[in-house]
Amino acid sequence: MSNPARQAREFLGLRLRDLRLNAQLTGRALAASAGWHFTKISKIEHGVVNASESDLQIWCELCRANDQLPDLLATARSIDTMFLEWRRQLRSGLRRRQEESIQFEAETTMFRVFEPLLIPGLIQTADYATSILTTFAQFHGLRDVEGGVASRLERQRILYSGDHKFHVVMCQAALTLGIVETEVLAGQLDRLLALCGLPRIHLGIIPARARHQYLPVHGFWILDTREVRLETVTAEIKLTQPKEIAAFAKAFGLLANSAVYGREARTIITDSLTSLSEGGS
Incomplete structure (x- = not known):
């Protein structure tokens, strides 16, 4: 059973996945635009790793969702200490x-x-x-x-x-x-x-x-x-x-x-x- 911190990463990953899908981007397309290895998208969206603030800024910019950035940043900052x-x-x-x-x-x-x-x-x-x-x-x-x-x-x-x-x-x-x-x-x-x-x-x-x-x-x-x-x-x-x-x-x-x-x-x-x-x- 995952602990609350892992669950929070998974929830954040789901939100990021929704932003990507709403922008009609595949995982590989987003990774290529960001200059990341394609597996990074899957790891973030499944809560395996926590997205950094830089990752979130790039993600929101490429998905045309900058209005979501403050809330996503607050979520990411709280995960490791919540x-x-x-x-x-x-x-x-x-x-x-x-x-x-x-x-x-x-x-x-x-x-x-x-x-x-x-x-x-x-x-x-x-x-x-x-x-x-x-x-x-x-x-x-x-x-x-x-x-x-x-x-x-x-x-x-x-x-x-x-x-x-x-x-x-x-x-x-x-x-x-x-x-x-x-x-x-x-x-x-x-x-x-x-x-x-x-x-x-x-x-x-x-x-x-x-x-x-x-x-x-x-x-x-x-x-x-x-x-x-x-x-x-x-x-x-x-x-x-x-x-x-x-x-x-x-x-x-x-x-x-x-x-x-x-x-x-x-x-x-x-x-x-x-x-x-x-x-x-």
């Missing part, structure tokens, strides 16, 4: 992974964050972060939990400095899910109530029985308009193709429109906190 397996990314430990986040977050002005089941890392308490990272570390056979937590908390300085803004949307389930101890979750909900007062944080909660305008299938982060990040069990995925970013932005907009804010959001958080103190589920 799929980062945790086992490779975490070789240097959890602390190093969190420190890398500090850099790309510092370069971001507008954060759009959606999480259906977890409190996002940038607004977690130390105890909540410790619990989440411990579960993650045990699953992946890691040890550096304390270092990871320390770096995650250091990341949160961005909430109070610079010209950063945060639009965070969570499903109500994130306020009640039994993935941390009750007292840890209670402390986390207190923290959310405090953060509601920060003008740079726009916090929305989607009530459990609200009409969701889009499916909350997984969490994702949109960093300005340049990149989307999401996590799976085995990997972190980075998307930079404009069409993909636009699709996630559309999904975020629909989910954000499903949420409540301000007093209504605080009421949901307070009610969840009350249920915890009363021993509710």
Whole structure:
């Protein structure tokens, strides 16, 4: 089974093949015009090799499809970095992974964050972060939990400095899910109530029985308009193709429109906190 990076090359190859066919060029004709060996066309179109930026520029020019070049370039640039397996990314430990986040977050002005089941890392308490990272570390056979937590908390300085803004949307389930101890979750909900007062944080909660305008299938982060990040069990995925970013932005907009804010959001958080103190589920 091919991995996502290979699948992305194959998808790019199919798009290039369509451009060639629309231009009514055979593979040999395109290769001859470009000055390439004829087998290069087949290798690119079948995802065996990744097309270079120069290859894409020539391809689009010869196929009279220069309007497609920016999107194709973005796709090609993302292929080798879009799929980062945790086992490779975490070789240097959890602390190093969190420190890398500090850099790309510092370069971001507008954060759009959606999480259906977890409190996002940038607004977690130390105890909540410790619990989440411990579960993650045990699953992946890691040890550096304390270092990871320390770096995650250091990341949160961005909430109070610079010209950063945060639009965070969570499903109500994130306020009640039994993935941390009750007292840890209670402390986390207190923290959310405090953060509601920060003008740079726009916090929305989607009530459990609200009409969701889009499916909350997984969490994702949109960093300005340049990149989307999401996590799976085995990997972190980075998307930079404009069409993909636009699709996630559309999904975020629909989910954000499903949420409540301000007093209504605080009421949901307070009610969840009350249920915890009363021993509710």
